[in-house]
Amino acid sequence: MKILGIESSCDETAAAVVEDGRTVLSNVIASQVEEHIIYGGVVPEIASRLHAEAINGVVAQALEKAQLRLEQIDAIAVTYAPGLIGALLVGVNFAKGLAYAAQKPLIPVHHLRGHIAANYLCFPDLEPPFLCLVVSGGHSHIVAVEDYTRFRIIGKTRDDAAGECLDKAARTMGLPYPGGLNLDKAAAGGDCTAFSFPHPRVEGAPYDFSFSGLKTNVINLLHNAEQKGIALSQKDVGASFLNAVTDCLCENTLRAARDEGFQKIVLAGGVSANSVLRKKMTDAAALNGYELYFPAIRYCGDNAAMIAAQGYYEYQAGNTAVSSLNAYATMGIDES
Ligand code: KG4
Ligand code: ZN
Secondary structure, eight states, X not given: OEEEEEEOSSSEEEEEEEETTTEEEEXXXXXXXXXXXXXXXXXXXXXXHHHHHHHHHHHHHHHHHTTOOGGGOOEEEEXXXXXXXXXXXHHHHHHHHHHHHHTOOEEEEEHHHHHHHHHHHHOTTOOSSEEEEEEOSSOEEEEEEEETTEEXXXXXXXSXXXXXXXXXXXXXXXXXXXXHHHHHHHTTTOOTTSSOOOOOOOTTOTXXXXXXXXXXXXXXXXXXXXXXXXXXXXXXXXXXXXXXXXXXXXXXHHHHHHHHTOSEEEEESGGGGOHHHHHHHHHHHHHHTOEEEOOOGGGTSSOSHHHHHHHHHHHHTTOOOOTTOOOOSOOOTTOO
């Protein structure tokens, strides 16, 4: 079954064709990073307009690269939640028009479910159940993936997402958007013990995260140094901060895997591209005998191949959309 996936929830306009949820036939991404860089972050109105400009061309390219005509596609999957509402609406409306015109089934896909499915593209034998740490710009979840379309949230952030926290820290350090990626690069080779950052815990909720205090801590450190005219090593601050954030992510994930009896641990979302997180989880998995999976870097960030992959399993579960499908800025991964 060949599915055309469409993704427009944030700042990438993306389309892809994936066969049977596993084989990528094409994967086209038009990134808006250059347009948002001068603002230091994504400007929602600009994002929506750029999606509207790019979407026809991106979808046409995805079909062309897959060497398929629209009639040869079996269904159209689209991200309908969560994300920037104006941005989501561009993709949803485009997909609805396309599905209506070509008389194809339309499949609504939750963006975070898509991030998890990015792993199916990289590991043909990976099947649920498994435990997944989903870390993106807006979410930090520990999820029990009980089946392809059945999710149970075990832990989540009480305030900022890990990606959001890394982006703010990077911005205060003077690094350009996208912050997390540039912080990862800037911290390479730094001394992760140079600065001591707190490892916040949530009382009575051993799998939940809290990153806002950690974020305030690094911002205060940088501002105080600036006021006193002290030059701090960007490498060392970055490495120490990344060390604290990834410690929190790893500790809670490993605790949840142990307590819930999972043997397989999966990482997903933009922050799963982080070199420190990947290294720490690899070492911890080897030490404790877990099977660990994380996507190839090109599938960690937003893309439409992951949407088409999850779309396949949503279709198998009978989750197709009616013609009045809407987009939603917020929606739990366990809702539909
Ligand atoms: O999943 P994603 O591409 O978009 C959302 O769904 O939010 O995640 C974006 C987040 C941003 O916060 C970005 O800074 C972060 O992922 N990110 C990274 C890295 N690459 C992207 N964070 C840390 N290290 C990276 N290498
Ligand atoms: Zn994402």
